[in-house]
Amino acid sequence: MYLGVLAGLTKTITLGVASLVLPQRHAAQVAKAAASIDVLSGGRLVLGVASGDRPEEYPAINRGFDDRGERFRESVEYIKRMMQGYGQINNSFGHVNGTLDLLPKPHKERFPMMITGGSQQSPNWGAEHLDGLITYPRSPKIQAHVVDSYRSRVNTFTKRSKPVMQPLYIDIDANDNSPVSPIHLGVRCGVNSLLDYLLVLRDSGVNHVALNLRFNRSPVEETLQKLSEMVLPHFHFDDFSHQTILNKEGMNG
Structure with a gap:
């Protein structure tokens, strides 16, 4: 419902989900x-998908935890087949013999799906079957190695580049030049230091960083103003529609 509201209130921004736990x-x-x-937004959906890593959630919905990797693969297969006209599928999610269609269809050929972490799959499977990678935040040096490894695997299956995304918790200091210090899954720093940090991440091959203000101690409106004026203008945002994510790299920001 929330994405439906955003689809109606916006016109150009990408609407991302990070991430749906498919086995649940x-x-x-x-x-x-x-x-x-995807239809309501005119083709702006990017669907992050995951296998889930919290064992306590599965008994609450009467699902098995140990077979979540297999169910993740079957769910991806089912979703892809149902994007086609009168698709055929036979797995644990159901049997469709080509006489039943699922509507609506995506705005274009399909919406992109990004694998979150490993999702209980082999690195090669994720590189081959999904449209990009959502990975955990790491130091830029280590992240560059992760990105290079992922893209090397992608290149064995397709000539098309696939984007890499990551979240980043931020706590913006009142001193704009305060240096970077680590916090849980993120950094505490001044806005100028954040800009430098993001530029290094971009150079390491990360296409998109989702900034999270959960641990931010400064007023939210003040922080957003700083980000909009002092950080975002330094990044070039390409069209992140289906054609972009399915045929070439995504945003450089």
């Missing part, structure tokens, strides 16, 4: 909901 949901419902948002 029926693949048909995921496919239908995601396609609906």
Whole structure:
């Protein structure tokens, strides 16, 4: 519902989900909901998908934790098949023999899906079957190695580049030049130091960074103003529509 509201209130921004835990949901419902948002937004959905890593959640919905990797693969397969007209599939999520269609269809050929972490899959499987990688924040040097390894695997399956994204918790100091210090899954620093940090991440091959203000101690509006004036203008945002993410690298920011 939240994405539906955003689809109606915005015109150009990408609408991302990070991330749907596929083994906890029926693949048909995921496919239908995601396609609906994609249509409403004019093809701006990027769907992050994951296998889930919290064992306590699975008994609450009567799902097995140990087989979540297999269910993740089957869900991805089901969703992809249902994006096609009268697709055929037979796995643990159900049997469709080509006489039943699922509507609506995505705005274009399909919406992109990004694998989150490993999702209980081999690195090669993720590089081959999904449209990009959502990975955990790391130091730029280590992240560069992760990106290079991922893209090397992608290149064995396709000539098309696939984007890499990461989250980053930030706590922006009142001193704009305060140096970077680590916090949980992120950094505490001044806005100028954040800019330098993001530029290094970009040079390491990261295409998109999702900034999270959960641990930010400064007033939110003040922080957003600084980010909009002192950080965002330094990055070039390409079109992040389906054609971009399916055929070439995504944003450089």
